[in-house]
Amino acid sequence: MDLSRRELLAAAGRFIVLSGAALEAFESPTGALAADSKYKMADHWWAMTIDIEKCIGSGNCVRACALENEVPEGFFRTWVERYEVNGEDREHPQVESPEGGIHGFPARNKPGVKSFFVPKLCNQCAHSPCVQVCPVGATYVSPDGVVLVDQQYCVGCGYCVQACPYGCRYLHPTKHVADKCTLCYHRITKGLTTACCEACPTGARRLADLKNPKDPVHEFLRVNAVQVLKPEMATGAKVFYKDLDGSVR
Amino acid sequence: MRKIFEGSAHLIRLAVVAVLLVLAFLAIRHALIPQDFGKYGHYRPGSLDEIAARTPVFAGREACASCHVDIATAKSKGPHADVGCEACHGPLGRHAQDFTSQKPVLPDTAKLCVTCHEADSAKPKTFPQVVSREHAGDTACGVCHNPHQPRI
Numbered sequence: 001m002d003l004s005r006r007e008l009l010a011a012a013g014r015f016i017v018l019s020g021a022a023l024e025a026f027e028s029p030t031g032a033l034a035a036d037s038k039y040k041m042a043d044h045w046w047a048m049t050i051d052i053e054k055c056i057g058s059g060n061c062v063r064a065c066a067l068e069n070e071v072p073e074g075f076f077r078t079w080v081e082r083y084e085v086n087g088e089d090r091e092h093p094q095v096e097s098p099e100g101g102i103h104g105f106p107a108r109n110k111p112g113v114k115s116f117f118v119p120k121l122c123n124q125c126a127h128s129p130c131v132q133v134c135p136v137g138a139t140y141v142s143p144d145g146v147v148l149v150d151q152q153y154c155v156g157c158g159y160c161v162q163a164c165p166y167g168c169r170y171l172h173p174t175k176h177v178a179d180k181c182t183l184c185y186h187r188i189t190k191g192l193t194t195a196c197c198e199a200c201p202t203g204a205r206r207l208a209d210l211k212n213p214k215d216p217v218h219e220f221l222r223v224n225a226v227q228v229l230k231p232e233m234a235t236g237a238k239v240f241y242k243d244l245d246g247s248v249r
Numbered sequence: 250m251r252k253i254f255e256g257s258a259h260l261i262r263l264a265v266v267a268v269l270l271v272l273a274f275l276a277i278r279h280a281l282i283p284q285d286f287g288k289y290g291h292y293r294p295g296s297l298d299e300i301a302a303r304t305p306v307f308a309g310r311e312a313c314a315s316c317h318v319d320i321a322t323a324k325s326k327g328p329h330a331d332v333g334c335e336a337c338h339g340p341l342g343r344h345a346q347d348f349t350s351q352k353p354v355l356p357d358t359a360k361l362c363v364t365c366h367e368a369d370s371a372k373p374k375t376f377p378q379v380v381s382r383e384h385a386g387d388t389a390c391g392v393c394h395n396p397h398q399p400r401i
Contacts, residue, residue: 054373056365058364058365060364105371108369108371109368137291140290150292198335202376
């Protein structure tokens with residue numbers, strides 16, 4: 001190769017300009033949510049309510065979530081735990097979640113033991129630790145209050161998986177990016193409820209829109225004893241549990 | 250003027266290369282980062298549309314009721330009024346779009362009903378539950394109960 005310095009610099013300049021133009025062409029189109037649909041992100045602030053006194057541990061939510069969101073086997077965007085609190089030892093409840101409760105729970109009758117089911121999912125934190133630790137801007141709180149993952153930007157470092165105090169995230173085994181509950185963002189932006197709420201037979205789970213003054217969530221929060229998980233972590237969790245026992249972690 | 254730059258040609262060349270490198274960095278950065286990055290926060294707003302664009306798998310009970318009026322009406326009068334159709338019949342998003350493309354599952358009541366109604370002390374006390382062996386033996390629930398109006 002006989003290149004003068006001038007020729008080399010000129011070639012490098014051409015390469016930069018042309019590759020820039022080529023990349024520009026591949027940019028994804030944006031603004032469909034804002035422009036085309038009737039859905040206005042600014043009008044919503046999504047949350048969920050869970051009534052422990054209604055959960056029967058059927059596992060319908062776990063199955064529905066897996067079908068709706070193609071959740072890989074062995075991973076869960078939502079799951080159900082069975083708690084058993086023995087006597088006064090509230091510090092050490094026995095917790096089990098066989099395969100996330102996807103096949104329900106084996107029937108058990110222990111009349112003397114306090115026991116109940118706790119469905120869990122992403123708490124859609126308003127001040128989310130997972131968002132704070134993402135080094136590439138791949139995970140974020142959407143303008144309507146849902147914690148989402150941009151799987152094109154995610155580098156699969158797993159910081160967010162470690163940061164989530166609720167264990168709600170996982171690294172997708174084949175995509176090698178972070179994956180989590182999207183609160184069925186593709187459904188709620190079309191006016192549907194989430195798959196788990198749709199499939200819940202007792203109405204233990206309800207999707208809630210805190211910005212909608214007509215949403216029954218306001219009455220729910222006003223008249224019931226409501227708690228979020230790990231309030232001491234100040235995550236701004238938006239999954240509100242009614243009648244949650246203090247032993248739940 | 251000429252005197253000032255005399256003997257410093259190597260420095261000028263170095264400066265030109267440095268400027269070109271900075272310009273190259275800016276050009277590549279401009280090309281790689283979408284124009285609207287940061288519109289709502291430190292993320293790519295296009296990903297909101299990509300996530301929202303997925304097709305729902307569950308149609309939702311309103312879609313079912315818009316065709317199956319008779320069953321929806323019957324169900325609304327019984328204790329299963331608030332149970333979604335797809336809670337038992339499985340996801341039917343494609344069926345709701347084109348009913349020939351997907352056939353709903355007719356569940357086996359011998360297996361289906363007990364996923365909710367088998368007695369378990371962890372279930373709420375007010376929820377109707379039975380020990381299915383004692384209650385019906387080997388008889389499937391559907392022999393006596395109509396799941397859409399389960400009261401006998």
